[in-house]
Every structure is written in structure tokens, then in C-alpha cells.
Amino acid sequence: MHIFNRVKFNTPESVELEFTLAGIGNRAWALLIDYLVLSVILILFLIAWITLSIQLADLWKSIFRDQAGFWLVAIAFLIGFAIYGGYFVFFETLWQGQTPGKRFTKIRVVRDDGRPIGLQQATLRALLRLFDEVLFIGAILIMFSNQEKRLGDLAAGTIVIQTQTPTTSRTLTISEQAKSLSEQLLQIADLSAMLPDDFAVIREYLYRRSAMAPKARTSVALQLAKDIKAIIHLENIPEAVTPDVLLEAIYLAYQKFSNFSHD
Template structure:
């Protein structure tokens, strides 16, 4: 179990994915790549071979070189694109409910997935992830070499319902029923500041930590003021309404945590 502290000073716990789950996810992805590669590479190389047939032996060598480049691009591009577009998951990882995240609990960026996957070839040495497996077993957070360099972790990610986190934050404050002034005044300014920072940075968070932080902040508001979300109102909609009515203006305009005097 891994515990991290977010810039909002909230602790989150993750179960680290072990070698077994990661290997199973990789095998699923490998077979998916094999099927796609067999069809795509054969089709392209056959077409190139026909176009270069007039070059004789040189044409065959060019076709072979193109095939090698395509396999390299497919192998690396598969993981890079899926992890970037699917928020740290590939089809195999999604089936095994594991996800790649940045240290600190934040969502993966394109640079992170580029770095960790381009180093996959080193992890594969001397054969079938020899270096990577040794690194997984010896490091405290079960990280292969690519994870260590990129600053990433692979954790279990249970399916999370995010409906409660998807309010329309662009709705005008005039459409909201006003909250009791006395209750709003009871919400500490530090909590309002934390809520503003959260709303500004929420898109960088993976679903489960995002839900947990929203719940923690809503509980801080409730404890201090007694205010709770209306029926059918999402947690983020509730938090946004607090900020809008206490501090008019876009909640994402709050300063970064370090400028607000909070741990970054």
C-alpha cells in the first residue's frame, strides 16, 4: 500500500500493482498488438514491395527496413497513445483495473508516457523484461526502470462512478439558489482557498483521487457550516457554488498551492 500527500495536503492511499497483474496486462496488450500488427504491417509492406519491385534486391531491403520501423512504431506507439488518451491505461491495463499515474497521484502527461515507454526496450533486456522484473522486485514502489526515470507508478484502479463529479461548472451563479449567509460565513477562508485550488487543478487528477479529494473538501465544508449538496447536485457543483457565492469570480483563478502558503 502506498500513501501520497497531494498539494492540497490530503492523503490518498493506493494499492500498488504487482508483477503478476502487470505481466497479465502486458500479455493482453501484446496479443492485441500482434493481431493489429499482422494485418497492418503485412498490408503496408506488401504494397511497398510492389512499388519497389523494380529495384530488385534493393527494393526488398527497403521493404524489410520499413517493416522493422513499422514494428518499432507500433510497439511503442500502442502504449504511448493509449496511456496518453486513456488517462494511464491500455486495453490490457483497463481489463486488469490498473492504471499508470504520476507520483503524487496526478494523471499521466504525454511527456511521462513517452519517457517510460521509450525506456521499455532497456527494461526488456537481456530477455523478456529481465531488467524490468529485477527493478520491480527491488524498488519500494514496484517501479521498472522506465517508471523510475519518468516518476510514474502503476496502481490498482477500481472502477469509479464519476457522475457525482460532473456538474456544469459554467452555470451562472444567478441560477443557483443562494446559500444561507450565516452558513457561508462559517466556512473558513482556508477551506474556500483549498476548494478554489482543487477546482482549478481537478482536470489533472485521475478519477479516484479526484473523487476522494472532493469528498474530503465537502466534509470540511459540512463540519464548519452544516452545508451539504442539494439532492442531485454533484460534489464539484456543490464546491463550486460555495466558492462562487463566497468569492465571486472563476474558482480556477486561485493561486497555485505554493503561492497560497500551502505545501506543494
């Protein structure tokens, strides 16, 4: 395992993104939180199942006869396993690579190319989780692989990255027009549809635009503005707003939105 191991992605807009891999410590902490949540869910299920079994004891005996106890335990085990696997599939699909534990520890599962994972990747990771945890196979693979992948990550083509915005000493100039527009975007744009990865693309462009050739800068800004407008469902903006100003405003608005969401 490498301390602060980093990976780089090249987006279709030719912007290079760099992320820090989550590391075994953050992943173990996230898993512990998820298991605490899962334990509560499974205990509630067990209480409900026992209560239901007692109330329907005569029905179970008429169906399973002398093997009613065995079948009740077997069914409870299968449902419990479905809850266990379904927990990770449900949250990682719904929250785009995060579970409650991952969200708390600020890590996220993404595909090898940086795109959000889908149902297929989340299911593969959940199905292989038990294998990863037998004899600490997953921990061993994470510690000794360059991209810190467990068996589920290798099969699904995913990696786990840190989601917090890295600190930087680089300066970023924001126009007054963008500052004013950002306040409007908080009211008219669906900023919740943006992913941290989308924000990272905008941030990297704004930091690197001064080093770009004018033609390349114009092309990238236009494409980025078009893509982000579609993501946040933004249609009506003044014609005088340039792509650069819009991206600056979205950058500021998303930061404020994220702060509000975590307060």
C-alpha cells in the same frame, strides 16, 4: 517486492490519499493482454504491407533497385517498432495512464505525486520498455524496489497503482438531499471527466470530515466543491445546496455512472 505495497499522496486540499501498488502479477497480466492486442495490430499491418509491396513491386525496384527487398524489410521493421511504442504512448496518454490491458486489470500509471501522466511520461516509459524486457530487467527492478518501479518508471517519475475502490468498514452518512441531487447530476454533469483519483479525494474527505475542525472542514469542502464543479462542468445548482451536500451527491452520482459504464 512487498505484498500489497501502498503509497500515500497529499493533495493541494490537504487530503491524504492512499493507493495500493499494482504489483508484478497485475502488471504482467496487463502486459500479456496488451501484447495480444498488439499482435493482432501488427499481423494486420504485416498483411497490408505485404499486399502493398506486391502491388507496387515495380515501383520499389525502380527506387531501390537490387536492394528493394532489404529496404522493404527495414521500413516494415521501423513502422512495426513505431506501432509497438506508439500503442503504449497513445493509450496511456488518451486514457490517462491506462492501456486496454491496464484497464482490464484495473491498474493505472500515475506520476509520483499522484497526478495523471502526460505525453512526456508515456513516451519515456514506451522508449525504455524494450530495455526493461531484455533479460527481465524490469521485472527484477519491480520485485526489489520499494515502489515497484521498472526502468521506464524511474526515468519518467511514475508508479503503477490499482484503481479499484478499496473496501472499507467505515460508515458514510449521505443526506436525502444529496441522494435526490445525485440523480440530477447524472443528467446535467459531465461525470466522464472525473478521474478515479478525483473520486478518491471526495471519498476520503467525506469519511474524514467528522474528525476535522469546523473551520478546516468548511475550507476543504469549499475548495473541493469548486474544483470538482470545474472538472465536471457543473454550473447551475440550487443556492441551498451546501458544499458537503454537493460532494455527497457527486460521490453517489459517480458511483452510479461508473456502474453504468462497466455494464
